[in-house]
Amino acid sequence: MAQLPKLAVFDLDYTLWPFWVDTHVDPPFHKGSDGAVRDRRGQTVRLYPEVPEVLERLQGLGVPVAAASRTSETEGANQLLELFDLVRYFVHREIYPGSKVTHFKRLQQKTGVLFSQMIFFDDEKRNIVDVGKLGVTCIHVRNGMSLHTLTQGLETFTKAQAGP
Numbered sequence: 001m002a003q004l005p006k007l008a009v010f011d012l013d014y015t016l017w018p019f020w021v022d023t024h025v026d027p028p029f030h031k032g033s034d035g036a037v038r039d040r041r042g043q044t045v046r047l048y049p050e051v052p053e054v055l056e057r058l059q060g061l062g063v064p065v066a067a068a069s070r071t072s073e074t075e076g077a078n079q080l081l082e083l084f085d086l087v088r089y090f091v092h093r094e095i096y097p098g099s100k101v102t103h104f105k106r107l108q109q110k111t112g113v114l115f116s117q118m119i120f121f122d123d124e125k126r127n128i129v130d131v132g133k134l135g136v137t138c139i140h141v142r143n144g145m146s147l148h149t150l151t152q153g154l155e156t157f158t159k160a161q162a163g164p
């Protein structure tokens with residue numbers, strides 16, 4: 001039985017959805033009668049297509065999920081998680097600017113999970129470098145979060161537990 005992380009942490013912009021919530025779209029957001037999520041200008045906003053399945057799979061595996069985003073648009077990001085019906089998956093959300101070392105220290109305080117038992121998915125190298133120094137298994141996401149990236153990440157985590 002492969003060892004699973006005790007917490008999976010996701011970046012938001014360009015990891016769960018293909019835009020910067022503080023730059024490319026215009027909050028507040030709303031959901032139309034057709035179920036589509038739109039911004040203030042009526043522009044439709046979407047998740048990367050496999051994101052709901054990724055979160056569903058982690059839930060099925062019993063791995064809790066958290067968010068760590070350094071966007072300054074905290075309200076818009078939380079609103080999107082609600083409108084996309086993803087809030088139920090997240091045990092914690094750390095959404096504010098600054099180095100993600102702060103986000104992870106708070107996540108550790110809140111959950112009691114050791115950094116070595118966490119996995120983190122993010123599209124930005126600077127966050128991978130910062131958080132990697134804490135001992136978290138960091139996965140560099142390219143072209144958005146997918147089931148394939150999740151599987152690869154969990155394999156990387158298992159190998160990291162086995163040691164060098």
Ligand SMILES: [Mg+2]
Nearest residue numbers: 011013014123
């Ligand atoms: Mg990002």
